[in-house]
Each structure stands twice: as C-alpha cells, then as structure tokens.
Amino acid sequence: MPDILNTMIGPLVLADWLSWFCIVTGSFFAIVGALGIVRLPDVFSRMHGAGIIDTLGIMMILTGLMFQADEAIVVIKLALILLFIFFTSPTTTFALARAAIHGGVTPGPTAEEMAESQKAKASAKDNKNKEAASSNT
Amino acid sequence: MTVTMFSVASIAVLVAMALSMIRALVGPTVFDRILAVNVTGTLTVVLIAVYGFLDGRPDFLDIGLLYALINFIGTIAVSKYVKFRDLGHPMDGPDEGDV
Numbered sequence: 001m002p003d004i005l006n007t008m009i010g011p012l013v014l015a016d017w018l019s020w021f022c023i024v025t026g027s028f029f030a031i032v033g034a035l036g037i038v039r040l041p042d043v044f045s046r047m048h049g050a051g052i053i054d055t056l057g058i059m060m061i062l063t064g065l066m067f068q069a070d071e072a073i074v075v076i077k078l079a080l081i082l083l084f085i086f087f088t089s090p091t092t093t094f095a096l097a098r099a100a101i102h103g104g105v106t107p108g109p110t111a112e113e114m115a116e117s118q119k120a121k122a123s124a125k126d127n128k129n130k131e132a133a134s135s136n137t
Numbered sequence: 138m139t140v141t142m143f144s145v146a147s148i149a150v151l152v153a154m155a156l157s158m159i160r161a162l163v164g165p166t167v168f169d170r171i172l173a174v175n176v177t178g179t180l181t182v183v184l185i186a187v188y189g190f191l192d193g194r195p196d197f198l199d200i201g202l203l204y205a206l207i208n209f210i211g212t213i214a215v216s217k218y219v220k221f222r223d224l225g226h227p228m229d230g231p232d233e234g235d236v
Contacts, residue, residue, distance in 0.1 A: 016139070016142070019139075019142055020142060023142055023145060023146045024145065026146070026149075027145060027146055027148075027149030027150070028149075030149050030150060030152075030153040030180070030183075031149055031152055031153050031156070033153065033176075034152070034153035034154075034155075034156035034157050034176070035156060037156065037157050037160045037172070037173060037176060038156050038157075038159055038160055043166060043168045043169055043172065046160070046169060046172055047172060049176075050172055050175065050176045053153065053157075053176055053179065053180065054176075054179055057153070058179060058180070058182070058183050061146050061150070061183050061187070062183065062186065064142075064146070065146075065186060065187065065190055068139060068142075068190060069195065070195075071195075074195045074198065077195075077198040077199065077202060078186065078198060080202055081182060081186065081198065081201055081202050081205055084202070084205050084206070084209075085179065085182070085205060088205070088209040089179070091209070091213070092175055092209060092212045092213065092216075095212070095213050095216045095217070096168060096171060096172060096175070096212070096216050098216075098220070099168065099171075099216040099217070099219050099220040100166070100168040102220045103166075103167070103168065103219060103220065105166055105168060
C-alpha cells in the first residue's frame with residue numbers, strides 16, 4: 001500500500017475513508033439497480049437496472065475492496081474482475097436485447113396498456129370538465 | 138472496523154440478490170428471468186470477493202474471476218439457445234448467425 005494511504009485523518013487512515021466511501025456508494029447503487037429490476041415495466045428498461053448494478057454498484061464495491069488489499073496481486077485480481085465485467089456486461093445486455101426482440105418482445109407499452117392509459121386520461125378529463133361545470137353553477 | 142465495512146457490502150449485495158431473484162421468479166417473459174439470473178451471478182462474484190476479504194483470505198478472488206467467466210458464457214449460451222432453439226446451427230436469415 002502506498003504511504004499516502006496510511007496517513008491518519010480523524011479516527012481512520014485515508015485508505016479506510018476511501019473504502020467506506022466506495023463501498024457505501026456501491027451498495028446504494030446495487031440496491032437501486034435491483035429495485036429497478038423489480039419495478040421497471042419491461043425487459044428493456046430492466047436492463048437499465050442491470051447496467052446500474054454492473055457499472056456503479058459492482059465497480060464501486062470492488063474499488064473499495066482494492067483499498068483494503070495488502071498485496072499487489074490482490075489488486076491485480078480485482079482489476080481483472082473489473083475489466084472483465086466492464087467488457088462482458090454490455091455484451092450480455094446486447095445479446096439479450098437481440099434475443100428478446102427476436103423472441104417477440106417489443107419495447108414500449110403494449111397495445112392494451114396504451115388503450116388503458118388513454119382511457120384513464122379521458123376519464124380524468126371528464127372529471128375535470130364536470131368539476132368546472134359544477135363550480136360555474 | 139474493516140469487518141463492519143465488509144458486512145455492509147455483503148448485506149447490500151445480498152439484498153440486491155434477493156430483489157433480482159424476485160424478478161427471476163415472477164418473470165413474466167423468459168428474458169426477464171435470464172436478465173435476473175445474470176445479475177444474480179454478477180452479484181455473486183462480488184459476494185465471493187467480499188467474503189474472501191471478510192475471511193482474511195483474498196485467494197477467493199480466483200474463484201470470483203472464474204465465476205464471472207462462466208456467468209458470461211452461460212448467459213450468452215442461454216440467450217442464443219432461446220433465440221435459435223439451438224446452440225450450434227443458426228437459422229437462415231440476413232442478420233443471424235452471430236450472438
């Protein structure tokens with residue numbers, strides 16, 4: 001570990017502060033991405049959540065681990081994992097998106113959802129008109 | 138102090154894995170399941186790495202690297218299988234035959 005990372009700042013050394021920052025940020029984005037996978041409406045938007053996990057989530061956590069490594073080989077192995085995920089994550093997303101389009105999934109809302117949302121809009125408009133009419137009388 | 142740090146990371150990763158497993162279970166299409174399983178696998182790589190640090194044995198990183206490789210190959214293979222119904226012989230078509 002370089003000497004500068006061993007300087008004390010407050011109760012912790014600099015490396016620990018950097019580790020804490022990276023790991024907390026990474027954990028936050030991992031959970032946010034997982035929430036996106038659960039909550040977003042279709043496959044293509046869920047891939048966005050997977051992308052958040054693969055880039056910010058995992059990369060920040062692994063970078064945080066790097067600051068805790070004692071030997072150079074550990075840092076190299078972590079960097080290899082990072083590099084590998086950096087290249088494979090977009091490739092996987094691309095292959096999956098192509099397979100999904102080939103498999104008949106279309107991006108955007110389906111026809112039924114469109115009709116439903118239009119119906120909801122129309123009823124909201126009706127309610128507004130009724131309110132306006134009642135307030136006029 | 139470092140133990141707390143690694144615990145925070147592993148708990149967050151476990152929560153994220155649980156959430157993506159929900160998506161893998163409810164679907165609704167097969168592509169949602171593939172995506173969720175892929176994300177779970179990627180999170181497993183981090184979990185293995187964090188566990189190695191928690192245990193004081195960073196040799197676990199080798200296993201994590203291997204897991205990342207296999208996870209990638211697996212996802213590509215399943216995507217290709219779902220798309221072509223075959224792993225070896227792509228169907229005829231203008232833009233098919235690759236990933």
